[in-house]
Amino acid sequence: MQQLSGQDAMFLHAELDGLPQHIGGVSIYDQSTAPDGKVRFKQILAMLEDRVHLSPIFRRKLAFVPYNLGRPYWVEDPDFDMEYHVRHIALPKPGDWRQLCILTARIHSQPLRRDKPLWELYVIEGLNNVEGYPQGCFAILLKVHHCAMDGATGTQFMNIVHDLTPETRQFNENPAWVVERPSKARMLGRAYIDAWRKPGQIIDMAREAGGALTRIRRGRKEKAYRSVEDKQSTRFQGKISRHRSVEACKFDFEVIRQIKNTQPGTTVNDVMLTIVAGGLRKYLDSKQELPAESLVSGCPIDVRSAEERAAGGNMVGFMNVALRTDIEDPVQRMIEVHEEALSAKSYAEALGPRFAVDLADVMPGNVLSLAIRTASATGLVESNVMFNTIVTNVPGAPFQLYMCGAELIDSISLGPLLPNVGLFHIVYSSVQDKKGSINLSFTACRDMLPDPAFYAQCLREAHDELRDAALAPLKRTRKRKKPMSTGS
Numbered sequence: 001m002q003q004l005s006g007q008d009a010m011f012l013h014a015e016l017d018g019l020p021q022h023i024g025g026v027s028i029y030d031q032s033t034a035p036d037g038k039v040r041f042k043q044i045l046a047m048l049e050d051r052v053h054l055s056p057i058f059r060r061k062l063a064f065v066p067y068n069l070g071r072p073y074w075v076e077d078p079d080f081d082m083e084y085h086v087r088h089i090a091l092p093k094p095g096d097w098r099q100l101c102i103l104t105a106r107i108h109s110q111p112l113r114r115d116k117p118l119w120e121l122y123v124i125e126g127l128n129n130v131e132g133y134p135q136g137c138f139a140i141l142l143k144v145h146h147c148a149m150d151g152a153t154g155t156q157f158m159n160i161v162h163d164l165t166p167e168t169r170q171f172n173e174n175p176a177w178v179v180e181r182p183s184k185a186r187m188l189g190r191a192y193i194d195a196w197r198k199p200g201q202i203i204d205m206a207r208e209a210g211g212a213l214t215r216i217r218r219g220r221k222e223k224a225y226r227s228v229e230d231k232q233s234t235r236f237q238g239k240i241s242r243h244r245s246v247e248a249c250k251f252d253f254e255v256i257r258q259i260k261n262t263q264p265g266t267t268v269n270d271v272m273l274t275i276v277a278g279g280l281r282k283y284l285d286s287k288q289e290l291p292a293e294s295l296v297s298g299c300p301i302d303v304r305s306a307e308e309r310a311a312g313g314n315m316v317g318f319m320n321v322a323l324r325t326d327i328e329d330p331v332q333r334m335i336e337v338h339e340e341a342l343s344a345k346s347y348a349e350a351l352g353p354r355f356a357v358d359l360a361d362v363m364p365g366n367v368l369s370l371a372i373r374t375a376s377a378t379g380l381v382e383s384n385v386m387f388n389t390i391v392t393n394v395p396g397a398p399f400q401l402y403m404c405g406a407e408l409i410d411s412i413s414l415g416p417l418l419p420n421v422g423l424f425h426i427v428y429s430s431v432q433d434k435k436g437s438i439n440l441s442f443t444a445c446r447d448m449l450p451d452p453a454f455y456a457q458c459l460r461e462a463h464d465e466l467r468d469a470a471l472a473p474l475k476r477t478r479k480r481k482k483p484m485s486t487g488s
Contacts, residue, residue, distance in 0.1 A: 278462025
């Protein structure tokens, strides 16, 4: 048995009615590269069965401590059934992009059963009218609970179920599968021991917090941070419904890189945050709801050390970045977003990048669960704006991937919504179109964002405006430097 970390357990406690806490994605495959030009459902099942021993995510489920006196444990499921977790469906005709997004949103809105291993995979056929995709392609929709996997470990999981060539690797291994029955007495005993350790952990945490406060005061005195305390409320704040909307935009990575290079020190993340800011600005302005002050994004950061890269679960810190939606000029907005990101990083370093991880480990699970549910029931969550949206970066594999011989040609990512935060963006980089691209996908509460195609258009327009404004001076310079032709 392996006990969940405090942060992993936090994602279980945060799962309220209408707020399932799983992550996932949709991957699109061209099966013309498969040996017979066709991938069958039974081949995908066989491949997963052959690799089930490579990741603990496949077969382990939760065992809860009686009376919720301690964090749950991962145990092997003795009744594991691969065919329960892998489903085969098809889009209704005509099978276009909008239908795929609607189906994805419906599946993503449904919580995972807690008495089973916390993942599901859907093989989706019928994508015959999606613009830009070849005929006969299919999609894989994956859902995994956030307590089992975050974006960083998700990349490792995807590498397990893919190959680097159209030839499918055969492992043909059948290692001993040890199923350990959870003992309630043992779990209660462990909870008792952990309870005695809590005071010491709290004292250590208090010492670290004291040092963090000193660093933060010094940083504020030196004006190393910009204040993001006065956060605005938008339509994306409030009670989250059970329904979701999903969409995505694809951008050329080379263009994003060129935009980044126009301003010293600017990163690709700064550019993508600026595009999100521009899209939000356009969308809210069209509804006559654009606040005068800047909106703020929560940005998760991976805090794993080099030794922890292979560890599963979550090790995530957080920083708040002002998106400067109050600035109309896209280039000036990008410059300011870069400064805001530097400020947020400095604040996170002063606080301690692992502060959120350590705090979750110290807090008793039953206390945290009660606090979250009480705050939700009393409306306290909706009255406090932590941030307006979330933007996270998930790196894709830097090489071409295949599943059962089918070439992976596109991917979008899906995130969970949080209390009072009804819009979640994921920036996913890939090489699946041979030249490199960045997919900006978003998951939203459908009541808050009922027109996802329009918001996607706002993001595209924000990208185009930033591109034109940032790269126009370079084009004029190149034009002036072009040598004049001379007559013979």
